[in-house]
Structures are given as structure tokens and as C-alpha cells.
Amino acid sequence: xxxxxxxxxxxxxxxxxxxxxxxxxxxxxxxxxxxxxxxxxxxxxxxxxxxxxxxxxxxxxxxxxxxxxxxxxxxxxxxxxxxxxxxxxxxxxxxxxxxxxxxxxxxxxxxxxxxxxxxxxxxxxxxxxxxxxxxxxxxxxxxxxxxxxxxxxxxxxxxxxxxxxxxxxxxxxxxxxxxxxxxxxxxxxxxxxxxxxxxxxxxxxxxxxxxxxxxxxxxxxxxxxxxxxxxxxxxxxxxxxxxxxxxxxxxxxxxxxxxxxxxxxxxxxxxxxxxxxxxxxxxxxxxxxxxxxxxxxxxxxxxxxxxxxxxxxxxxxxxxxxxxxxxxxxxxxxxxxxxxxxxxxxxxxxxxxxxxxxxxxxxxxxxxxxxxxxxxxxxxxxxxxxx
Amino acid sequence: xxxxxxxxxxxxxxxxxxxxxxxxxxxxxxxxxxxxxxxxxxxxxxxxxxxxxxxxx
Numbered sequence: 332x333x334x335x336x337x338x339x340x341x342x343x344x345x346x347x348x349x350x351x352x353x354x355x356x357x358x359x360x361x362x363x364x365x366x367x368x369x370x371x372x373x374x375x376x377x378x379x380x381x382x383x384x385x386x387x388x389x390x391x392x393x394x395x396x397x398x399x400x401x402x403x404x405x406x407x408x409x410x411x412x413x414x415x416x417x418x419x420x421x422x423x424x425x426x427x428x429x430x431x432x433x434x435x436x437x438x439x440x441x442x443x444x445x446x447x448x449x450x451x452x453x454x455x456x457x458x459x460x461x462x463x464x465x466x467x468x469x470x471x472x473x474x475x476x477x478x479x480x481x482x483x484x485x486x487x488x489x490x491x492x493x494x495x496x497x498x499x500x501x502x503x504x505x506x507x508x509x510x511x512x513x514x515x516x517x518x519x520x521x522x523x524x525x526x527x528x529x530x531x532x533x534x535x536x537x538x539x540x541x542x543x544x545x546x547x548x549x550x551x552x553x554x555x556x557x558x559x560x561x562x563x564x565x566x567x568x569x570x571x572x573x574x575x576x577x578x579x580x581x582x583x584x585x586x587x588x589x590x591x592x593x594x595x596x597x598x599x600x601x602x603x604x605x606x607x608x609x610x611x612x613x614x615x616x617x618x619x620x621x622x623x624x625x626x627x628x629x630x631x632x633x634x635x636x637x638x639x640x641x642x643x644x645x646x647x648x649x650x651x652x653x654x655x656x657x658x659x660x661x662x663x664x665x666x667x668x669x670x671x672x673x674x675x676x677x678x679x680x681x682x683x684x685x686x687x688x689x690x691x692x693x694x695x696x697x698x699x700x701x702x703x704x705x706x707x708x709x710x711x712x713x714x715x716x717x718x
Numbered sequence: 719x720x721x722x723x724x725x726x727x728x729x730x731x732x733x734x735x736x737x738x739x740x741x742x743x744x745x746x747x748x749x750x751x752x753x754x755x756x757x758x759x760x761x762x763x764x765x766x767x768x769x770x771x772x773x774x775x
Contacts, residue, residue: 403720403742535753654751658744672738672745688730690749698730717755 374590380597381459381539383607384409385481385585387435390425391612392713394619397424399442400453406717408437409608415453420445420573421545423455429583430482430516432596436583439545444576449548452564453573454493458718459587460652461498461538467525467589469497469539474525479506479541480593482584484516487575492544492555492566495523498537500562502529507555507566518584520593526558535652537718541587545580546571609648613655614713622713623660625667632662632709635701646694647714654692655714659685662709674699678706685710692716722760722769729774737771 340350351359389409398407400421406412407423415421419442426438437455447453467475483491488510495504504526508519532538544565553563572580584596599607605618614622615629633643647655661675661682669675673682678701688698699708725739728747737748741756748756763769 653753654749656741656749656754656756657747658741659747670745685747687728687736687747690736690747715756 374588377597379588379594380599381463381587382410382457382541382585383611384411384604385583385596386433386598386604387411387425387437387583388601389605389608389618391608391614391618392622393424394621395425396621397422404456406612408435409612410457411437412456412717413439413454414456415545415573416448416451417445417453420453426581428484428581430484430518432598433482433583436482436484436581439572439580441545441573441575441578443573445546445571445573447546447548447571447573450550452547452551453545454547454564455543455545455582457541457585458537459539459541460718461532461534461536464531464538465533467531469526469531470529472527474527475589476525476591477523477587477589478591478593479521479523480518480584480586480588480596481582482516482518483508483510484514484579484581485510485572486513486577486579487570487572488513489570490566490568492547492552492564492569494542494544494553494563494565496540496542496562497526497529498532498540499530500540501560502526502531502558503553503561503563504558505553505555505563505566507569510570514579516581518593522591524558528558529560539587543582544569546573606649610650610652611717612713612715613647613649613651615645615711616713622658622711623669623671625663625665625669627663630662630709630711632707633697633699634705634707635699636705637703638700640698640700642688643697643699644694645696645712647692651692651714651716652718653716654690655716657687657690657695658713658715660711660713662711664709674708674710676701676706676708678704683708720756720759722756722763725760725769726772727774734774739771 339348387408400413400415401418404412404414422440426436429436492507506521547565551564552567555566617628635641661669661673665675676683689696723740727734728736
């Protein structure tokens, strides 16, 4: 048994080095590589990004409109939600400002110069479903390292922070990153050793919680780079976006993958990304129509008959994560300011209460009886199965 | 904090199938599924005595 020690490998006819054997065990080749047999990799080459809509392209709820942060978790672009302990400190919206290779980002704009209280936090959140993380083996001795990467741009510079947590929020990993130049896109990479303890769900519940801080007080700020059980949303001393009136912060290209390397962003095709989003949020409206808008497109119409129950089945675009919360909007005839929770009776030109007969992860059925007068009933819906 | 108000069970064929409830002021239908985030939130509020769900009509 012998060991061949070399740094560079070069074909006898080549003018330059073909393969470099790096000290960390990686191999660098300056040209294409052909594998005649089977290439076996420890991390997947496709579907490796555990983040859905990381490029911020899908915005089913708001279609690019600005959302003002509140104390309730509010979704902006699909799968990305905002919240804060005090309302109205920033807005968020899909933006067309993006780094090369992307067309969208998520933009945050501070509405004031707010001094964050010690126990307060303002965050962007993304929850990864547990069914999508069993390969990480978190909570066991075999826990895999993951790499989080994303592009950011801000009018502010300095150190920024965030954290990773489990469903029960009794395991936390604080991360930090720096933005060195104002109003310039920078890609950030954070490698996180997998958590060998704690409970990490591999069900249709929350597998991993990701937080990016836009301002966090001292109580919820900790030292970055290790796992612990204290609830932290950010790194100690991190820059507060909400602390500067008019400050901007953009993020896109978010990727969470198994392994120690941030591979190029996995840009899935649009239809595939939309379908993945629809597991958590679906609607009858066209993708770019904000729910509640007065439109014909997507409206369901059913004809009732005198004194008879009518049952009308609706299938979701994809099977949803769980039986979703349904919100109904009366049809086109209700005008520009429809009252949610109703259908529109085109016979009487009035709202009638929505009435669900059956629901499930694949669809729902309407059960309606309009009494002695037959009628045409119209409605649109949204279905939310968010984590 | 999501606000739930005016909650009432919805029945079909004599069985409760969900809850009509205003979520942050918007009337919605929440199914009786523990994995549904709104249902889980509401059950926690009920257990804490902070929400009452009326019987179906």
C-alpha cells in the first residue's frame, strides 16, 4: 500500500495543470469532467434547496403590493412571512431589484427610527416542513451540516443577524453576517453544524424555523456559531434596520442545503416552484390577482334549484400540507369591496353566507340551498395550509 | 398575535365539519384538523379560556 502525493495533475500534452488536489480534500478541475460510471454524491444534485420560493418570484397574496408589518405573522412573497412585537415599523414587498441571475427580491423599508425594546424583535421568517428534512438527521448523532446562503443588499452596513430553530423553539442557532458596502448586492454563506440534540419534526409540521432579524433587543440576541436552548432571534450587537427611518434591506436567492458548500442557487422552473408554494397557499384567482379583487377570472358559478341542496366540489391545484383554512369572497357581482365569508347571489344581487360541506387536503365541497328561489351563486376562495 | 373572534361550529349532515371564525377581522372557515395552524391556535385559546366557539345552528 502506498500513497501518491501530488498537488497538481497534468496531461503530458497539456500546457497547464488540469486537476488541483486541494489540502482540504476538494478537487478543482479547469474543464469538464465525464463520468462513464455512476457519480455518487453525498448531497443531492437536484432538489437540494430546502427553501421554497427562495428567489421571491411567487407572490400569490399581494402581487407585488406593499405589506405593512403587524404583530401577526403576515405572508409577503409566498412562504416568507414578517412579524414584529410592535406594529407598523416596516413594510415589505416583492421587488424587481435583484442581483444578476435573479428577477425578484424581497424589499423591507423602515417606517421610523425605532429603538427596539430589550424583549422585542422584528423578523422575516421561513418555515421548512418537517417532511422535507429527514435526510438531515437533526436531533441524532448523525446530524448533517447544512449551508444557508442568500443575497442581501441594504442601505445600512455592519453586522446583521438571524437564527435557526426547531418547531418547539427550544433549540436555537444564532448566525451573523456582515454587509460591507451600502446598496450593493452581496452573497452571504453560513455553514451550520447539524444539531445532535433536541426534537426536530419530520412530519408535516414545522421542521426548521429560519429567522432574519430586522431589529432585535438584547434579551433575544445571543452569540453566533453554536446551538443552545435560549430563545434567540439574532446576534448580539447586530444592526437594526427598523432603527433607521427609510433604511432598506433586500434579500433573495435564499438556499438551505445539506453539506458544507453553498452551491449555485437552484433555480427551479416557475411551474414547479408555484406548485410547491401551492402546497401551503392556493386560490381560485389568477396567480397575479390579489384576493378580493373584482374579477371574473377564476370565479366559480353554480346554479341552485328550488328547495334542493346543491353540492359543488372544488379541487386544489395540488395536495395541500393539511386541511387548509378557507376564505371565501363573493363573486364579481359583489363589486370592488366584497365582504369575505360570503358568496354572491346573482338572483337577488346580495351576499349569501358561504357554506362548506366537506373539506380535505385535496379539495372541498360547497353545500347550498337557496330555498324557494333558484339562483346562480358565485365565489372565489383562498386556501391556507401554512405552517 | 393572530386574533380569532366570532367563532361558531359549522355542521353538515348533523356533524361538525369546521368552524366559521373571523381571523384578524376576515371571516374564514377553519377545518377540524390539528395540523391546521389556525385550528391549533384556536384550540390553545379555548384551553386557556380566551376563546369560545358557539355551537352550530
